Structures are given as C-alpha cells and as structure tokens.
Amino acid sequence: MGFFSAIFGGIDNSTLTEAIKEGAFLVDVRSAGEFASGSVKGAVNIPLDRVGSQLANFKGKKNIVVFCRSGNRSAQAKNILEQNGFKNVINGGTWSNVNQCVG
Template structure:
C-alpha cells in the first residue's frame, strides 16, 4: 500500500483478497508485544528486524502477505524480501486492512 493511496483511500485490495483466498503466507512484521495484542487469524509473527534471518520460512510459498500497524514496516519487509529474491510478496499495509480482506 502506497503512502498516497493510504491517505486518499484509493487502495485496490483485489490482489490481496485473491492471495488470501489462495492460502497466502500471512506475516505480521510487528514486534512480539504488538503481535500478542492481536493479529490476523492464521498469521505468523516475524518481526521486521528478523526478516533477513528468516528467509527460509518464505521459500516455496505461492504468495506472501506482509503487514504491520501503519504500513511502514510492511513496505520495508517487502523490499527486504524482494532484495533476497522473493518476488511473490504483497504489502498488505495495516493489520486492519488485512483483517478486512480475510473476512
């Protein structure tokens, strides 16, 4: 989710919804404390600062959705993963946005 789409509400979640329906690997990149306060059903917690050391968990996944509190860390996580050759990563933005898409 880009900065302007977040502000102006022009986010198209079609790709995100489809990926979730197809069983995407949902990754909450917030801290363990934030994750413990509630997340998306079925999501795993891999904090942003551990993404690069946990690359094996992302291998062979059809789709990966990363998300956080504001959308900033998820964008960083997407960049890190793509830098390491994992191209099937969707920035889900906020935990609330992903929750809405999970239904």
C-alpha cells in the same frame, strides 16, 4: 484516494483478497508484543528486524502478504524479501486492512 495511498501507492484489496483466498503466507512484521495484542487469524509473527534472518520461512510460498500497524514496516519487509529474490510479495499495509480481506 487517501493522503497516504496517494504518496505510497494504493493497496489493491482485490489482489490482496485473491492472494489470501489462495492461501497466502500471512506475516505480521510488528513486534511480538504488538502481535500478542491482536493480529490476523492464521498469521505468523516475524518482526521486521528478523525478516532477513528468517528467509527460510518464506521459501516455497506461492504468495506472501506482509503487514504491520501503519504499512511502513511491511513496506520495508517487502523490500527485504524482494532484494532476496522473492517476487510474490504483497504489502498488505495495516493489519486491520488485511483482517478485513480475510473476513
């Protein structure tokens, strides 16, 4: 287990991969500029500072996977969504980690 996963909790890629296979709503919470430089196929960009005002985009989704550059902003996005009643949110961590699971 790596240093960060020991502190922040490991990301269960089997759960992540299964959610993606089932058509999870993939949300890149990085800035528009970061998103434009590359992201996960099929992902939408809702920057962290807009998650709270874009809750309607998340309604009715079976599974939601949030991700960013390091896993920090996605952890914050997961928290915001859970505070607003969403129970099906997975912090995918980094966009490259989610990208590997999409593959």
